[in-house]
Amino acid sequence: MTNMRALIGGSGAPQLVEVPVPEAGPLQVRIKVSAAGVNPFDLAVAAGTLAQYGVARQLDSYGLGFDVAGTVDQVGAGAAFEVGDEVIGLAARLELPVKAQADYVVLDASAVARAPRGVPAAEAATIPLNGLTAWQALDRAGLSQGQALLVTGAAGAVGGYLVELAALRGLRVVAVAGPGDEELVRGLGAEWFVPRSADLAASVRALVAGGVDACVDAAVIGLGALDAVRDGGTFVSLTPGVSLVPLRGTDVTSVFFRADAAQLAELARLVETGRLMLRVADTYPLEKAADAHARLASGGLRGRLVLVP
Known part of the structure; x- marks a missing residue:
């Protein structure tokens, strides 16, 4: 396994490209993505307007996807997870070339928590951002x-x-x-x-x-x-x-979101105990990301759209 699919933006619409599979470094984990949420901020990333908001430099492209639910498949030195752990995480940095809307994503362990038990990945992926x-x-x-x-x-x-x-x-x-x-x-x-x-x-x-x-x-x-x-x-x-x-x-x-593993773990606990409702409007495969973006932009959704690799 040397390459994978990933979604990038910056030119107006999401594009599916092939890139090398990333490797987890110290205090990081690599996650095999089961589901990745689509948020309004993804539309701004795809449109290439981050520089206008003053939150990122003007780059040719940006990785897409902040929310992830999936399975740990590689653990960097010092990261307190094991291969096979079901997790959720937040890819909070804006200028990364590859993010959560991909087959695999590498995150700092401080941005990851164990997923709520018994919850489908598509629903769990709506939690982080x-x-x-x-x-x-x-x-x-x-x-x-x-x-x-x-x-x-x-x-x-x-x-x-x-x-x-x-x-x-x-x-x-x-x-x-x-x-x-x-x-x-x-x-x-x-x-x-x-x-x-x-x-x-x-x-x-x-x-x-x-x-x-x-x-x-x-x-x-x-x-x-x-x-x-x-x-x-x-x-x-x-x-x-x-x-x-x-x-x-x-x-x-x-307030601009930040990754916080302790808060993410508490949110997962609230979901597990039935005190926090998860809402998925629909799911799409990675290759239909443009359709998901168009549907989100049209408004009126109750719940999140989710990409399922």
Whole structure:
């Protein structure tokens, strides 16, 4: 085995190429990919717009794929895994030439955790990027039990995790989503629901006097969501390049996902115990990645698309 298939982007659409199979170095593992999630950020990578966001240099191509579920097939020196371990991981670096949407991927062991037992790989592959983003955004919001959190895009993949994890932390969640998503987001743990067509700030302040303590703006609403936050509250953006003025003494910040094996292991535990819902919209083979990208770009999905090598 010397070569493998991998997806690269940077010129507008994903391209399937043949590249050498990577080797695991010290404190790394090589994973035989069973499933790899497709995220909105993959569309930006494929389009070659990372440099415009100021998060990567302008390169001819970039490896595609952040989420992986699969089986460890090579262990580097010092990595605390064994060949045959079922794992999930996050390929967080943006400029790697080959990433998770491939037959094999090499990751630092610090970006990998054992997969939730009894969960199909396609479902497990939806955990890392979205789950870690939600976890880290909630940490940054810094709320205590009983405080109020606004989540925009609450029916989406990241938004759904935000609602569930916030409810597990004892937060009172105001969920913003499409009018047909109320039952879904309430089932995830939202106490209040606001349709995205409503006057957001007015609707939220009618539910929570003075405004919510924090907002995680997964839907990139911006100022309309910031206006729903109380004076001195916290506004967390998940989109690179989005910068708002910290009006009324608010703490305006952004969170960009990072790999964290301990957090990933805790997310897997929550899945195993039935406290975190996994949603797969559909699966595609690697050679149909362009179809998956087009479907994601068209919007309206509830759950993640997943590539299955």
